[in-house]
Amino acid sequence: MTGMASGPRVRRSGPLEWTREHLLAFVALLIFVFLLAPNVVMLVMSFNQPDGKYNYVWHQFSLNAWAHPCAVGGMCASLGLSLEIGVVATIGATILGTMVAFAVVRHRFRARSAINVLLFLPMAAPEVVMGATLLTLFFNVVGPGSLGFWTITIAHVMFSLSYVVVTVKSRLAGMDPTLEKAAADLYATPRQTFLKVTLPLVAPGIAAAALLAFALSIDDYIITVLTAGTAETFPMFVWGSVQRAVPPQIDVIGSMILLITMAGVAVSLGLGRFRAGRQRG
Amino acid sequence: MTGGDIIGSHAGGDLRLTRLTKRFGGFTAVDDVELTVGQGRFFALLGASGCGKTTTLRMVSGLEEPTQGQIFIGEQDITDRKPHQRPVNTVFQNYALFPHLDVFENVAFGLRRRGVKGVREPVQQMLELVELGQLARRKPSQLSGGQQQRVALARALINQPQVLLLDEPLGALDLKLRRQMQIELKRIQTEVGLTFVHVTHDQEEAMTMADTIAVMNAGKIEQLGSPAELYEHPATTFVANFLGQSNLVSGTIKEVNGDVVAVSAQGRRLTMPTGGCRVTRGAVIVGVRPEKVHLATDTDTVPAQHNVLPGGVITDTSFIGVSTQYLVKMSWGEELSVFEQNTGGQLLRPGTEVALHWDPEQTFGLDGAQDIDAGADVDTDAAT
Amino acid sequence: MSAPVRSAPAPETAEPPPPAPRGRRKLLPYLLLLPGVAWLVLFFLVPILSSVSGSIQTGSLDTGYTLAWRWANYSDALSQYWPQLERSLIYSLLCTAGCLILAYPLSYFIAFKTGKWKNLLMALVIVPSFTSFLIRTIAWKTILADNGTVVSVLNDLHITNLLAAVGLTQGDHVLASPAAVVCGMIYNFLPFAVLPLYTSLEKIDPRLHEAGRDLYCSAYQTWRRVTLPLSMPGVVGGTLLTFIPSVGDYINAQLLGNTNTTVIGQKIEDLFLRNQFGYPTGSAISVVLMVAVLVIVLTYIRKAGTEDLL
Numbered sequence: 001m002t003g004m005a006s007g008p009r010v011r012r013s014g015p016l017e018w019t020r021e022h023l024l025a026f027v028a029l030l031i032f033v034f035l036l037a038p039n040v041v042m043l044v045m046s047f048n049q050p051d052g053k054y055n056y057v058w059h060q061f062s063l064n065a066w067a068h069p070c071a072v073g074g075m076c077a078s079l080g081l082s083l084e085i086g087v088v089a090t091i092g093a094t095i096l097g098t099m100v101a102f103a104v105v106r107h108r109f110r111a112r113s114a115i116n117v118l119l120f121l122p123m124a125a126p127e128v129v130m131g132a133t134l135l136t137l138f139f140n141v142v143g144p145g146s147l148g149f150w151t152i153t154i155a156h157v158m159f160s161l162s163y164v165v166v167t168v169k170s171r172l173a174g175m176d177p178t179l180e181k182a183a184a185d186l187y188a189t190p191r192q193t194f195l196k197v198t199l200p201l202v203a204p205g206i207a208a209a210a211l212l213a214f215a216l217s218i219d220d221y222i223i224t225v226l227t228a229g230t231a232e233t234f235p236m237f238v239w240g241s242v243q244r245a246v247p248p249q250i251d252v253i254g255s256m257i258l259l260i261t262m263a264g265v266a267v268s269l270g271l272g273r274f275r276a277g278r279q280r281g
Numbered sequence: 282m283t284g285g286d287i288i289g290s291h292a293g294g295d296l297r298l299t300r301l302t303k304r305f306g307g308f309t310a311v312d313d314v315e316l317t318v319g320q321g322r323f324f325a326l327l328g329a330s331g332c333g334k335t336t337t338l339r340m341v342s343g344l345e346e347p348t349q350g351q352i353f354i355g356e357q358d359i360t361d362r363k364p365h366q367r368p369v370n371t372v373f374q375n376y377a378l379f380p381h382l383d384v385f386e387n388v389a390f391g392l393r394r395r396g397v398k399g400v401r402e403p404v405q406q407m408l409e410l411v412e413l414g415q416l417a418r419r420k421p422s423q424l425s426g427g428q429q430q431r432v433a434l435a436r437a438l439i440n441q442p443q444v445l446l447l448d449e450p451l452g453a454l455d456l457k458l459r460r461q462m463q464i465e466l467k468r469i470q471t472e473v474g475l476t477f478v479h480v481t482h483d484q485e486e487a488m489t490m491a492d493t494i495a496v497m498n499a500g501k502i503e504q505l506g507s508p509a510e511l512y513e514h515p516a517t518t519f520v521a522n523f524l525g526q527s528n529l530v531s532g533t534i535k536e537v538n539g540d541v542v543a544v545s546a547q548g549r550r551l552t553m554p555t556g557g558c559r560v561t562r563g564a565v566i567v568g569v570r571p572e573k574v575h576l577a578t579d580t581d582t583v584p585a586q587h588n589v590l591p592g593g594v595i596t597d598t599s600f601i602g603v604s605t606q607y608l609v610k611m612s613w614g615e616e617l618s619v620f621e622q623n624t625g626g627q628l629l630r631p632g633t634e635v636a637l638h639w640d641p642e643q644t645f646g647l648d649g650a651q652d653i654d655a656g657a658d659v660d661t662d663a664a665t
Numbered sequence: 666m667s668a669p670v671r672s673a674p675a676p677e678t679a680e681p682p683p684p685a686p687r688g689r690r691k692l693l694p695y696l697l698l699l700p701g702v703a704w705l706v707l708f709f710l711v712p713i714l715s716s717v718s719g720s721i722q723t724g725s726l727d728t729g730y731t732l733a734w735r736w737a738n739y740s741d742a743l744s745q746y747w748p749q750l751e752r753s754l755i756y757s758l759l760c761t762a763g764c765l766i767l768a769y770p771l772s773y774f775i776a777f778k779t780g781k782w783k784n785l786l787m788a789l790v791i792v793p794s795f796t797s798f799l800i801r802t803i804a805w806k807t808i809l810a811d812n813g814t815v816v817s818v819l820n821d822l823h824i825t826n827l828l829a830a831v832g833l834t835q836g837d838h839v840l841a842s843p844a845a846v847v848c849g850m851i852y853n854f855l856p857f858a859v860l861p862l863y864t865s866l867e868k869i870d871p872r873l874h875e876a877g878r879d880l881y882c883s884a885y886q887t888w889r890r891v892t893l894p895l896s897m898p899g900v901v902g903g904t905l906l907t908f909i910p911s912v913g914d915y916i917n918a919q920l921l922g923n924t925n926t927t928v929i930g931q932k933i934e935d936l937f938l939r940n941q942f943g944y945p946t947g948s949a950i951s952v953v954l955m956v957a958v959l960v961i962v963l964t965y966i967r968k969a970g971t972e973d974l975l
Contacts, residue, residue: 028774031767032789035855038804039793045807056806057813100701107694115702117966122709124905125958126913128930129951132937133712136719136944158708161701181344182377184364186391186436196394200381215795221916222930226937238799242920246803254800261795265788 039258046251053245065248069256072249078237079253085149085233086217089156093213096157097164098206104165105172123162130159131226138227147229155227156220160213167212171205218257293320294355296341296444296476301350303336310336312500314350318444318478318493323470325491326480329523333500334480338446341478342371354443365394370437371446375453376429378421384408384432385417391440407439410469427458434466438473447479451486463489484524488512496520498656512570514557518647521568523656528574528617530567530590531649537561542646547613551588553644564649571618573643576607576635583638591636593617598631609635713955719948725941735945742949746932750950753928756843756918757911760850761858764907765900767851768858772899773892776866777874787863794856802849802920809839809848809921841923849917854910858903865899866892898969905965909958929954 019026045055049062070076100119103109122130138151179201183193221235228236238250296318303311311333318324326334339345341352343364351360359367370391378387388407389400397403408414411431421429430450437445447466451459467490470477481487487494488508495505496519504516515521518529532546540555546567558565569588576595577583590611597608605628607619617637629635720738724730743750775786793801808815816839819825828834833844869892877887893900915930933950936943 024770024774024778027770031771031855034767034852035790036793037808038801038852039796041804041807042796042800045804056803057810058807096701096704099697103694103697107697109694109698113966115698117962118702118705118710121958121962122705124909124962125709125713126910126930126954128913128915128933129713129716129954130709132933132947132951133716134708135937136716136948137708137712154708158704161705165701176375176377176380178373178375178377179379181364182371182373182379183390183394184344185342185369185371185373186440187365187394188390189365189394192394196390197379219795219797219799221799222913222934226934235797235799238797238803242803250800250803254796258793258796261792265792269785269788 042251043255043258046248046255048248048251050246050248055246055248055251062248065252069249069252072247074232075234075237075247075249075253078232079234081149081231082218082234085153085156086214089153089160089217090210090214092153092157093160093164094206094210097161097209097213098168100161101165101168101172105169119162119165121162122159123166127159127220127222128226131155131223134158134223135226144229147227148231151227151229152224152231152233155223156217159220159223160216163212163216164209167209168202168205171208172202175201215261293443294353294357295320296478297353298337298341299351299353301337301340301352302348303333303340303345304348309500311340311347314500314502316495316502316505318476320476321474322492323467323477323490324479325487325494326478326497327482327484327487327494327524328497329482332497334482334497335448337497338371338448338478338480341444342369342446343367344371368443369446370440370442371448372430372433372437372450374448374450376421376433376450378429378432378436380421383418383420384413384424387421387432388436388439390436395440403439407435410438410472411435426453427462430454430462434469438469438475441473442475444476444478447477449481450479451481451483459486466490488524496523498523514645515568515647516559517655518566518568518651518653519656521645521647521656522654526571526618527568528571529647529653530615530617531653532565532567533649534558534560534562534565534646541641544646547590547611549588549590551590551644552641553588553646554642557644558646560646560648566647566649566651566653568645568647569639569643571606572604572620572622574617574619574637574639576609576619576621576629577638578629578633578635583636584640586641587638588641588644589636589638590617593635593637595629595631595633595635598628600628609637713951716948716951716955720945720952722945722948724945730944738945738949739953742946743953745946746929746950749927749929749932750953752926753912753930756847756850756928757908759847760854760911761904761908763847763851764854764858765862765903767855768862768903769900772859772863772866776863776869777871783867790856790859798853799916799920802853802916805845805849805852805921806840809845811838811840815839840921843922843926845921846917846926849921850911850914853914853917854907857906857910861902861906862896862899865896865902869895901965901969905962909961912957913954 045058046065047061047063048055048058049060049064051057051059065071104112104115104119109115134151134155135147138146175198179197180193183197184190188196218233219235221239224233225236225239232240234253241247241250296316298314298316301311301314301316302309314333314337326337328334336345340347343359343362343366347360351358353359354368359369379390382390385404385408388404392400392403405414405417408417411434413428413431413435416424416428421432424432430453433450451462454462463486466477466479479487479490491508493506494508494511496503496511498519504511504520506514511520511524515524515527518527521527521529530546530551532544532551535543535545535550537543537555541552542555542558542561544551544553544565544567551567553567577589583589592612593609595607596610596616597606599606600623602623604620604622607621607629608616609619610616619637718732719730721732721734721736722730723733723735723738771790775783775790779786807813810816816825819839825834825836825839828839828842828844829836833847834842839845873891873895874887877891878884882890913930913933915928915934918926918928918931929950933947936947936950940947
């Protein structure tokens with residue numbers, strides 16, 4: 001810095017400076033509002049008593065929808081189907097995807113590039129194409145009657161697989177490789193090393209991957225509608241309701257899912273902090 | 282399941298490496314190494330990055346398979362055994378503590394894998410030994426570097442291995458802590474009486490802690506011996522330059538008269554004990570440690586029997602505190618170092634004309650066919 | 666020799682390459698890969714490849730399909746559905762641009778300005794998308810309702826007039842217009858743009874910003890010359906994961922648009938589910954889309970390799 005200046009250095013303050021410095025935060029806030037507004041709307045509208053068949057405009061406060069969430073015909077059945085499919089597809093995708101992730105991170109093998117591309121494409125390809133071509137496969141190879149629970153599940157495993165691989169891979173790659181050598185040094189057989197060291201350390205990644213697969217499954221519409229045949233999942237029901245009638249129960253279910261997910265995240269974050277806090281004592 | 286009866290017992294034996302070689306494709310990392318570490322000794326493998334010391338260590342631990350050669354502990358050949366079957370434990374450079382287990386479980390890990398019942402007592406005792414008794418339930422992420430290091434040590438020691446391998450374990454600690462830990466490790470080793478093999482590139486560390494040092498260079502052992510032996514009687518220019526500093530001057534042997542060797546170097550006649558000279562005729566490199574050399578300006582008197590190299594000019598004077606380090610440029614262009622102990626005398630300024638002199642008994646002679654700068658430019662503290 | 670103060674540990678000797686496994690260990694990776702890869706080959710690759718053959722067939726649901734090598738299917742499909750294809754491309758481009766413009770500041774803010782709240786805020790970005798996106802998109806119908814607050818404000822500010830002039834809306838309404846569709850698309854795909862961008866930004870050492878400022882860069886220049894180039898992998902990743910899937914998306918067009926905003930996705934679904942002659946044509950369009958996707962992905966790989974894909 002130069003020597004003594006002629007007079008005190010003026011520190012520019014005032015609304016303009018304040019805005020400039022906090023502009024980014026302000027913009028980020030706006031974007032957050034953009035992201036979260038529909039969730040808030042959904043929560044609010046679940047307490048609405050619509051005037052007519054469509055729950056689009058606020059009319060009157062009512063707890064009716066929360067009191068009778070399954071009052072709408074077919075909705076809870078479709079939700080049940082979605083949950084069933086979700087569980088089965090999650091198990092399948094997580095197991096297959098974790099195995100692939102281990103192979104990709106820990107091993108050398110041929111056709112690595114080709115397999116990387118194959119794993120990437122389902123994440124990038126248009127869903128409508130994946131669904132339509134899968135429909136054709138089932139239709140031609142097995143027959144039109146085959147469409148239903150299993151075809152949907154197969155499709156869900158297919159498109160969740162890559163996401164599971166990405167999630168587990170990132171956790172696995174971040175693991176210190178010396179740890180497994182240390183375990184071997186301390187008399188752990190390869191099997192013991194895997195069970196006592198590798199698996200516990202990768203477990204959070206696998207859990208996150210499973211959660212992701214489940215979320216992708218219950219929420220999918222496009223691929224599902226193409227491979228569903230006559231079955232109806234919850235998203236399909238919602239879609240159909242836009243034609244028929246949009247009851248507030250739909251917002252109730254959506255809100256429930258949101259609150260359960262938020263609670264789950266809060267609990268896991270809180271548990272982590274609680275455990276850490278106890279250690280310090 | 283475990284390697285028979287060796288693990289956990291003190292049946293013991295020396296660690297012996299015979300013709301141990303490791304090649305990676307065309308590159309030979311460890312070249313035909315022969316080594317015996319006496320049971321209960323503190324042994325250091327010293328060398329710069331890439332010299333093969335870590336690879337050798339890994340072969341002993343079983344994490345690396347030798348291309349050739351064998352490894353024995355006592356009479357048992359453990360060359361083909363997997364790591365978990367060897368009575369050998371490692372303290373890793375980055376500690377490798379299991380982040381998902383607390384300190385207690387980390388230390389107990391090896392015991393549990395071997396099916397030992399009643400781990401509480403041994404673990405507590407071991408934690409007391411390394412002075413971490415209060416932190417048994419903490420996770421590694423909640424410990425300081427020094428504490429993590431001690432957990433790593435405890436975790437390995439508790440299994441009473443025949444050989445404990447330490448892979449540059451003090452590298453991540455700051456200077457003061459390192460000094461402390463060096464003394465600690467030495468104390469613990471004396472107390473438990475196990476064989477320690479310590480790999481390091483810090484020659485001061487090796488000299489402080491080890492009973493025996495092996496200096497490695499390019500996959501081979503340059504010299505093996507006690508710190509004093511290596512320092513006072515280096516066998517090669519590499520060892521002379523790598524361990525401490527040396528002044529090395531090329532010359533030719535003129536005659537060997539009983540227990541005195543006379544050498545002609547740079548036009549001067551220098552003598553040294555026959556026992557300190559590695560060759561008996563031909564080209565020789567005369568060496569003397571800087572702290573053994575004295576500076577004489579014209580006015581001082583030089584003892585008659587001293588080796589003298591006149592015609593030097595001081596180019597740098599560094600006052601270190603305990604000593605003053607001079608760099609002196611000689612008439613033939615070489616720069617030699619002189620460390621004068623700080624006994625209250627006057628500092629000599631750069632530009633002063635001086636003569637170097639020292640007691641011939643302190644001289645050593647090396648084979649003149651070597652590279653005089655071997656081991657000198659190796660920056661042992663820099664990242665590779 | 667005086668020991669200089671150590672600042673960082675000297676790293677190990679160069680890590681030797683992992684040894685080539687022998688015997689049975691060589692099989693292990695293939696065994697691990699087999700189920701997953703086989704699944705994808707069977708249920709992703711094969712169907713798409715077989716649609717190539719489907720695209721050149723003729724026939725109908727009743728009469729069956731025969732492989733007639735009717736390449737004219739392509740020209741027919743393209744000429745008939747070109748408007749929808751074009752519209753999809755435009756919407757997707759607008760959507761991708763919008764997503765990047767919004768995702769970058771948000772990711773930057775979370776990555777650099779929020780310290781220990783980072784993870785919580787990222788959760789806030791991701792978690793809402795765990796609710797049914799159909800329901801959330803329907804919620805936009807409420808937000809952008811004709812006499813609702815948002816639209817009234819936009820009307821008062823004459824923004825709707827501006828949009829109408831460009832053809833993005835009509836009259837006083839925002840709903841049932843291209844603007845609403847693109848808005849819905851941006852909303853739906855924003856998290857997909859934020860994630861890769863955030864991951865890439867988070868890896869940047871903040872001291873690089875300090876170095877930039879130290880070397881005479883203004884705040885803008887620091888961003889332009891230091892941050893932006895280093896975050897390019899994230900930008901490209903976000904673009905790929907937003908643009909390509911959005912081309913086939915039709916949920917937003919259906920829920921928030923009108924009959925003039927039909928996109929190619931709706932047509933494909935239609936052809937496959939509700940048109941008995943639709944299979945070859947639908948396959949043709951699918952092939953066209955997949956080829957476009959492949960071209961884009963392969964161009965990316967050419968520049969960046971495959972290791973960072975996943």
